[in-house]
Amino acid sequence: MSNFVTVAELSELLSTGAPVRVIDVRWRLDRPDGRPDYLAGHVPGAVFVPLDTELSTHGEPSEGRHPLPTTAELQASARRWGLRQGDSVVAYDDAKGAAAARAWWLLRQAGVDVRVLEGGIRAWRDAGLEVATDDVTPVEGDVVLDGIGADALTIDEAAAFPASGVLLDVRAPERYRGEVEPLDPQAGHIPGAVNLPTVLHFDSAGRILDHDTVRATFAQAGVTEGAAVAAYCGSGVTAAHTALVLDEIGIAAKVFPGSWSQWSNTPGRPVAVGDQP
The missing domain is CATH 3.40.250.10 (Rhodanese-like domain)
Incomplete structure (x- = not known):
């Protein structure tokens, strides 16, 4: 199975009520807080995920700018997104998949079926599909994540x-x-x-x-x-x-x-x- 999902495929999944959680991971070096862009228009039902605080943690400069979260921290975040055991995830951004790939890399290690939306929010808009402007706050999920870090180098x-x-x-x-x-x-x-x-x-x-x-x-x-x-x-x-x-x-x-x-x-x-x- 491909690591990517097309706009048409995601639209079909959402229309059938498949157990898929869409996450909006908009983050760029020149615009690290993607929430304003999320609120201006996102895939309906998508939950905003702040990369700096949920897909990384903070530490000393000698740990780098985006140290890995612990498995427990990532699990707590994933539950906030409404992720339930057995759900799939589709991540997207507005930076050609660079930020969404961070979510893919972490969640894949954690045992989640995760893919990246090809072309991101731009492709969704270009296809003429509806965007929403609400701040999605789902019911807390119950996902249990596997340990992460095995694919990381010290x-x-x-x-x-x-x-x-x-x-x-x-x-x-x-x-x-x-x-x-x-x-x-x-x-x-x-x-x-x-x-x-x-x-x-x-x-x-x-x-x-x-x-x-x-x-x-x-x-x-x-x-x-x-x-x-x-x-x-x-x-x-x-x-x-x-x-x-x-x-x-x-x-x-x-x-x-x-x-x-x-x-x-x-x-x-x-x-x-x-x-x-």
Whole structure:
């Protein structure tokens, strides 16, 4: 089964009353609070999920900007969304799936059947489908989540990863090269990491490119079937997006959730610059 659901498929699921919970995970670096956009128009019945507080937690800078929530914290949030045992989840955003992928990555580890809406809210609107402006507050759910974290790398594991696999830095090339760093105290990349921006795998509307094209792009970075691969980004959000795409073409990947925000805030960690690993 695909990790993605089309607008037509989601509309059909909702019309049949299938046990599916839709979550709106609108978050972007330039607009981290997506609630105003949610209230301006969302998929009917969708619950707003704040990425900063429910799909991550807060800690010291040396933990990164988006540390993982505990399983208990994620379960409490999922119950707030109204998620019941056996329900499926469809997550969407307005950032080509980058934020929704964080929900996918966490919930998939937790044993939930979860997919991402291809094209997000833009595709829903473009299809001429109804949007709602209410603030959905469902009856609390009873879902029981499996433990999360098995697909995450620690900072030490990320440091060692290039010796045995491919560590992908999925940020923009100029951040990888160390030419600019708008958010973190140091510019550059983890030594040994290969740059492959996650935006390369989608078209302008946020739809994944055909699988052969995606496989070819990853192969250029040394990622092929059977390879050990992990991804990091600025703070562990878009890295989950790359993990989503890799899983879609049949390649399992780990994510370093601390990502560059943790690495650059940890004294003594080496920093590489330039366009080579």
